[in-house]
Amino acid sequence: MSYALVTGAAKGIGKAIAAALAEKNYHLLLVDLDGDALEATATEIAGLYHVNVHTLNQDLSAAAAIEEVFRWSSHFHNRLTVVVNNAGYGLNGAFEKIPLASQFNVIDVNIRAQVGLSHAFIPVLRQFKKGYLLNVVSTTAYQTVPYLNIYAATKAFALSFTRGLRYELRNSNVSVSALSPGSTDTDFVNRAGMNARTRRIADRFNMTPESVAKIALKGLFSGKAEIIPGFTNKLNAWLPKFFPKALVEKIAGDIYEPAANAPAQANVVTSKAPALQ
Structure with a gap:
């Protein structure tokens, strides 16, 4: 059987994608910062689907993270046909109030790691009759999102990068796709310290990680270029371009503005923040 590598695989969409791949008889290479949750996920999936599951507890913002993931997985490269760059995290708060080091860390995980892992594993995927690369983006990629500013900007980069990479590889055996989920039933909004209004909006439109x-x-x-799960999320992705940017920014700002004087919090996630509703 073939192997699939999934980052941010301990919880949420990453865990659900890993389980869905196991159901299709893929052995798994799972990477996540949360070691305890990752081991629990590996045990659960291995028990349910009787596949081999190997884990790496790794912070993808670390300087040597790309090399470490590549080295760790190298024994399985002769059977590794699917790579899913799912790991990412977001900061909810005013840009000037969030420490700059924390914001650079978001960029390291959401951009640097995705670019680095894509670059490292494309030659591996080229070995096979068909290889697949999935970069997880977000519906926040399609618009400016105040108070979730850096996160949305990194996702805009990820979407542009993935589409450009797909074009470059259009005549190869490697198929590249971007997944842009919207509001998903994970603990992102709570752990990120988002306000009650944001939580209520997310609850109204949540999809399950399994359906995503x-x-x-x-x-x-x-072989789809962009995958946007759910009709509402498709609307959220495409409608903003038909409205004035100032209006879109105001709606987003109203949704994501944190409670007065609430400290900004960071949250490592395997799914996307709620899309604009």
């Missing part, structure tokens, strides 16, 4: 994963893999294996 099912749509993601269907799109990936059928």
Whole structure:
């Protein structure tokens, strides 16, 4: 059987994608910062689907993270046909109040790690009759999102990068896709310290990680360029370009503005923040 590598695999969408791949008889290479949750996920998936699951507890913002993931997985490169760059995290708060080091860390995980892992594993995927690369983006990529500013900007980069990479590899055996989920039923809004209004909006439009994963893999294996799960999320991705940017920014700012004097919090996630509703 083939192997699939999934980053940010301990919880949320990453865990659901890993389980969906295991259901399709893929052995798994799972990477996450949360070692305890990662081991629990590995045990659960291995028990349910009887596949081999190997884990790496790794901070993808670390300077040598790309090299470490590549070295750790090297024994399985002769069977590694799917790579899913899912890991990412966001900071909810005013830009000037969030420590700059924390914001650079977001960029390291959401951009540097995704770019680095894509670069490292494309030659591996080229070995096979068909290889698949899935970069997880977000519906926040399609618009400016005040108070989730750096996160949304990194996702805009990820979408542009993934589409450009897909074009470059269009005549190769490697299929590249971008997954842009919207509001998903994870603990992102609570752990990120978002306000009650944001939580209520997210609750109204949440998809389950399992439904997102099912749509993601269907799109990936059928070679879609962009995969946006759910009709509401498709609207959220495409409608903003038909309205004045100032209006879109105001709506987003109203949704994501933190409670007065609340400290900004960081949250390592395997799913995306709520999309604009």
